[in-house]
Amino acid sequence: MPIVTLVQAINMALDEELRRDERVMILGEDVGQRGGVFLATEGLQQKYGPDRVMDTPLSEAAILGAAVGLAAHGMRPVAEIQFADYVFPGIDQLFSQAAKLRYRSGGQFTAPMVVRMPSGGGVKGGHHHSQSPEAHFAHTPGLKVVVVSTPYDAKGLLKSAIRDDDPVVFMEPKRLYRAVKEEVPSDDYLIPIGKAALRREGRDITLVSYGGPMVETLKAAEEMAVAGVEAEVIDLRTVMPWDKETVLNSVAKTGRLLVVSEAPRTASVASEVAATVSEELFDQLLAPPLRVTGFDTPYPLAQDKLYMPTVTRILNAAKRLLDY
Amino acid sequence: MPIVTLVQAINMALDEELRRDERVMILGEDVGQRGGVFLATEGLQQKYGPDRVMDTPLSEAAILGAAVGLAAHGMRPVAEIQFADYVFPGIDQLFSQAAKLRYRSGGQFTAPMVVRMPSGGGVKGGHHHSQSPEAHFAHTPGLKVVVVSTPYDAKGLLKSAIRDDDPVVFMEPKRLYRAVKEEVPSDDYLIPIGKAALRREGRDITLVSYGGPMVETLKAAEEMAVAGVEAEVIDLRTVMPWDKETVLNSVAKTGRLLVVSEAPRTASVASEVAATVSEELFDQLLAPPLRVTGFDTPYPLAQDKLYMPTVTRILNAAKRLLDY
């Protein structure tokens, strides 16, 4: 089994799906000869030609809107947005067209497309190469939203996304692109959209996270273990629809919930998970569900590391919960 | 004191501010001779001329982006987006430019502008004339977000928004435009951004809402009163920054919180209020904070009334809380 990075796993998934299904194609800025600015599409244009791995003009509306039309006409487009921060000039194509096409046509037309985008901070990108806009997508009915954190998942989830009959926003934390390597089977496997992964079992506290901060969350859990506290760690992987069942089962056991996300706090996915858990497990909670999130500021360059949930910040919040 | 509708109160505020400060100007689609599709700007172009009440081409990016430049150069633009649903083709101007200008320039440049938009459902508008996108704005650091529900507030808050040194998104529930009339002073008064209004005092349960569903929320409170339950009703008025203090004070007293909003549920302003209250008042809560919201579907025409929080739905949720 090849040992690969997250971005290589993405490349594998794309390669395999392009080979498997001739309706699959890629479009985006610099995805062709350049292979994408992070090399996620490296070598694919050489292999499948410029029609199936297509460089587009510099317009996110053109990319996303064309993907809608391609999908409605029968293709399976995988659109790349160069950075999640740049989805906004084209977001109406996602919100007004992709997300609502099935609904507005009463099921007559659909937009089975994937929108890949590197997201999140930690790479000294300032506020236009660091944002985590998943809440905008999760708040928009008609979109599914995946945020990966491991190479293995990245491949299996991207394949599921490509075969999904609905538009899927697929977010790739760029700081994890080359952070770890792991074994990724070179054959076909799928990871279902909507299923969380239990990354660590524990009975004292439930840590729910996804994407980039999975790293700090797992580190915090390890540090807690040293101190004799067993944290259960859940990686949501899909934030719309998120896996409520897995989260509730865990919190029912531990009585304590900490949600960790690097997106701004207000009206976030973390808020949603926290609000839902208090709603449904009120009597079983030993302490209030807490959130460790990014701050409600634009993403600052100079405080690149301070902005995101740190291990210390996670441990402090966990302590508050355990001492409650 | 004139007795006016909400849309007339908006018109009064605009008129007075145009008169008071020559830096104030209006721009948007059909705001001129037509006076806006809801007549919010009726008569103003006739009075202040086409330079200060300016019809724009059909482009939300042009409207919002020009407002940024006008504001940065020293004007006080009030941009109208014809329907909140149509902000998305121009939202990058709000997110990348308006919201972040002060931050990215280290305070050198600012964008003191107001973005007015009719929002919400209940007018048989289907999914492009009914949405309530406030969560997108509240989740975006740098924007302030106001949602009005009464003529009196509308005038006082719009004036505050125009004089505010930051970009303010100002949402006007279109179904309330002509629903009620009330006395609105014809002289200058301001209502502070960030302060909620206590619409009804009570000790048994706290109902927090804003915008359109204030109507159903107050009706529900009246029905509850008939049954001997005294609900405290808070109108947030500003959803970013929302008035946590007023909400916490009330819930500390009642022990029960129901948040009512017509926006889709997931990762919404309602989620934020619920999550924050459980976080901060865990020990004083007698029941889990609940939410009555719009559904996580595109806004449907045929189920126009069913989609929004109904009085029954509010009463059912309140009952769940009171019986807990």
Added chain:
Amino acid sequence: MVKERIAFPSFSQEPIRLIDPEGCWVAPFSHGLSAQELRHFYRDMLAARLLDEKLVVLVRTGRTSFIAPHAGHEAAQVGIAHALRKGHDWLFPYYRDLGLVLAMGVPPVEIFGQTLGNAADPAKGRQMPSHPGSRPLNIFTVCSAIASHIPPATGAAISMKLRRTHQVAVCTFGDGATSEGDWHAGVNFAAVQRAPVVFVCENNRYAISVNISKQTASENIAVKAKAYGIPGYYVDGLDVLASYFVVQYVVERARAGEGPSLVELAVHRFGPHSSADDDTRYKSREELSAERQQDPILRYQRFLEREGLWDAQWANELRLEIAKELETALQEAQKAGEPDPLQMFDDVYAARPWHLEEQRRQVAEELEA
């Protein structure tokens, strides 16, 4: 056929016109159309007009909430419809295109069903009136957001090119739509890809109340094609045959792999923007009555008269026949009843996730109570 060989000039100063206001054929070629074909244009225009009138009545009598009248656009819309291969090519229309979709073959009962938002609407009453769509006819369901359908039309056309389906995508919109960023993005990408798509502007010189002088400073809409390196055609859209021949010309050009075009069909909007609008606020009575004197149907009637194909009795019978057909369809649509309220939770995704199941269950319980 003759029409296949005619090349039209792009970027003309004067609008391309084949029939002048007096009904004279003024083109340097013969139209080569049969009497039946020529009468078909008339029928479709008349049907479009009668549909419009009927819809206006539905609003006035409170049976529907909204309508975007297309009177004045009939020649343009019928010209476009006849230039497509129906059921093969794709149409990406906008909300003022009910005359167009009718001519494309959408059954009137579906149009009325959509107008009433009831169970006769194949789209389940999800959108406001004037938002048709048809999967069998490859008519992409209208989206309210102006110009948001331009990039999708480009995408569909790229798919047609890649898969060599010999289809063409025709995308219509108003003059106001050309100011939107998505319009630019979609046309530009199509031009780079030489995708088989035809962009057709029904230019009625108003975007609701905003006159075209405040919309753009370009001399006309067709010239905007220069920004994309594609041909632009400025056409008299009150002339059904000019509309037809030019659109057909560029559709076949696109089908032949020669890439996209932009066509401007200059029309009038006889009614208000929509049933919610009051056009007296911004359009003078003089302007309106001057426009109405240039009725596209009347011009074509004069042409048929000159061709010896006009007959008052035939026209009357036709009118009665269409009126009856529409009335029958309306009756049928009205019978359909309200859509199932729980359909609110369908078609958000291919399958309902847990949160929509929960929300649906809640409403189901409420409805039972």
Added chain:
Amino acid sequence: MVKERIAFPSFSQEPIRLIDPEGCWVAPFSHGLSAQELRHFYRDMLAARLLDEKLVVLVRTGRTSFIAPHAGHEAAQVGIAHALRKGHDWLFPYYRDLGLVLAMGVPPVEIFGQTLGNAADPAKGRQMPSHPGSRPLNIFTVCSAIASHIPPATGAAISMKLRRTHQVAVCTFGDGATSEGDWHAGVNFAAVQRAPVVFVCENNRYAISVNISKQTASENIAVKAKAYGIPGYYVDGLDVLASYFVVQYVVERARAGEGPSLVELAVHRFGPHSSADDDTRYKSREELSAERQQDPILRYQRFLEREGLWDAQWANELRLEIAKELETALQEAQKAGEPDPLQMFDDVYAARPWHLEEQRRQVAEELEA
């Protein structure tokens, strides 16, 4: 002055050029510039080049994380800078404009401070390198989102017009930027309003790796002006005086109330897109070396030689002087130290609301612990 009277042709087939590659003055008018003025252009181009080289070294040696090199754009950028009234007119630059902002008078210490993201950055280290801005000089702080500054430039220009400030807004961007919807929206609105704004494209024919042939099918960028009813000028941007005279011409045209223009300055990008890019993946060595042979500074040197204004010793001294100036500024900037971490919570709003106070307090406590 002579230059005020020269009218340049819009929409020319060949780029407007005043100095040919051999350094010959090829215009039908005399430039009318003093020796001092002519040398000033040289100085600013050389400073731009030296700044670029220094920034590249800062990246290579790990002292900063990013840079967007402007080598190849110097003639265009210096030409633009000289055409503005500094501190009066407004500039809306993009990230490849460090040579331009230097020539506009932004102190090098600020440029280095921004590059280092430290306390010497007037913008408090909020953005990546290559994102300058200056309130005193009316230079609107660069935003990463391509073309997002076009509508703001239009807005500022409308304000200038309404308030009769006799200012002009000059807005620069790359060829790729012209594909964005916001570009279209901003230029169109400016044209309708006849706002005093000049749109200048620094066309290096690449958007990162994407060649202009995949960006747009239009014959050049200047022709896109036709879509807006404004003049478009196609200019050799390797010729500093052509860049200067044409931009100055349209700036003064705008100031005189005659509305916006679009100027295309055809340049080369000698380096990779940015320090994070590897241009060998998509640009051949031949293409690159052919481009480098057309160095705009060398061309201008030849011109000065012909004008009898060139002197190797002068140039050498100038080089040393600029290098020293830059090095001193860098040293000074490096001394500034890290910005206060709690500044993270400033400038989100004019005043901090409760939630930011809370978040700030949390971080303050963490930092104390």
